[in-house]
Amino acid sequence: MAEKRILIVDDEPNTRKGLAKMLEVWSAGRYQILQAENGQEAREIIEKDKIHLLITDIRMPEITGLMLVESLKNAGKDLVVIIISSYSEFKYAQEAIQLGVKNYLLKPLNRQKLIEAVEQALVDEERIERNGVIEKVIDEHLFHIEVKNDQTRLPIKEACQYINEHLNEPLSLRNVSQSVHLNSSYFSFLFKEQMNVTFSEYVTRKRLQAAKKLLMCTDLQIADISAAVGYKTDKYFIKLFKEHEGLTPSKYRKNV
Template sequence: MMYKILLVDDEAMSKKSLVKILTSANSSYLIVGEASDGAEALRLAEKEQPHLIITDISMPVMDGLELIHQLRSSGSRVDIVILSGYGEFEYAQQALRYGVADYILKPMRQEQVTQVVEQRYERFVKSNHRVETKNRLIAPVSAAAERIGSELWIANEAGLGKEAESLRHLLEESELSDEERVSLLRDAASLIGSKLKPQHDTAAWSYPYDSKSFEEAAASFASWLEDTLKDILEKRNWGKRSVIQQAIDYIQEHFSDSELSLEKVLSPLGISPTHFYHMLMEETGMSYIAYLTHVRMEHAKELLEHSELKTYEVGQRCGYPDYPHFTKRFKRQIGLTPTEYRKNMQQK
């Protein structure tokens, strides 16, 4: 990405020297404009959106201080470096109070110019890299939050722990700062809460706003998930309605059986399909077929990501001996074919 620089000085030779120094110092530097006063610089800055402005202080029409004041008043956070003569120290101090990044003394020395601009460029590159890294993480963090919400809703403690640990590992391995990791974790909590809210009145996650430690935030996040799971189980009174848990346990153990019918699940439980259907909908928000498909697809994703099994073998292990039917069902549920899903996971 090119680093866009705007030069502002009423002395033509000064601008010419800067252009020569900068264009020979780094091929990523791009001079996007040259202005002779602050008013002209404002117009160019709005048009070109530079990353850095190098401006003289003493200029006609609008001087450097007024230019800086106008930029900051408009909300611009562009980096600004001022050109200051030895007799302009008081003006330079005032400019620094406006949030100027640095200054270059006149008469300019090539070494000072390249050093000051290189420092700003390095900060720009690092900041840009962090933004790109965070943007790349938004989709996987959102997907992880979706899976955590699903595991919470069906009260699958083992699956919940696994997905929560995967999310923590994803953020820990990123190149982000603790503050940025905490921000993404908070976003994940908000998404989970949004997923559960229409179905279950959960308590909001209370995040310690004065803390920037990811370790503390991750611990709070884990506690919140644990408390939410307990709350869900208590409100559903699942301990007294163990028939649902027995049925879910049975499905989890026998999902690979392609002939796993509702009759098989209910035969040891002694309840009618109609009664079971209503109870299952109340507890999981899903019908029997939808829940069985969800379990099978979650296991299929796990095998596709962490095993060397061929895709048709994955289908067989998950209760789909007919490969075309497995592929069709998987794509409808996940949005990708099994082969596409595996390829995506391998690229991460």
């Protein structure tokens, strides 16, 4: 069964079934096409399954399309949405835009325009999902440190580059300071002064960020990920990961 889902919400059975048939032919099994006859049924489906694109009629009894979109937004479910309507009044389009609706199509629907709107909406959904993944991986503290790194002097910039290129290898204060031709003590002082974080904390944060990417984007075993980011034992890696992230690498992978 296709993992991506498109939900069509319309109280008119013929319109709803016609749209579903149109998208099923276009999809050719790439997407699961779901249907709901009203806003309440749509909410129940969205609570149960992840929906990648919502296509909803604007005029429906009790819960209108715009009310449905607004309630989902208030609940933190910021879906990619296409509104379909028999009404072309500007106030509806204006409200839809304010709610972040991707497209507003008028009935009777033109097949080509519908498919184009759906394809563009799914491209937008992929981009949003990718950005969501990036946000989950990024260490905000590390991000701000590295923004500041743009103003640091050359030896520390070179040290950070060396660390990034050798994360899977032993990284001691001694060998990194030697790579930039500085005394260890002076290098440690300079690093903390310019980066506002100790050398060891920086290395740990870089390794754990790299580990999070591997946990999310690969099927590698925890032991392999541990080795890939420079830890000799997965036991120590798991302990460190839990201290920083609040959960084990396995639970992190499952949750995100």
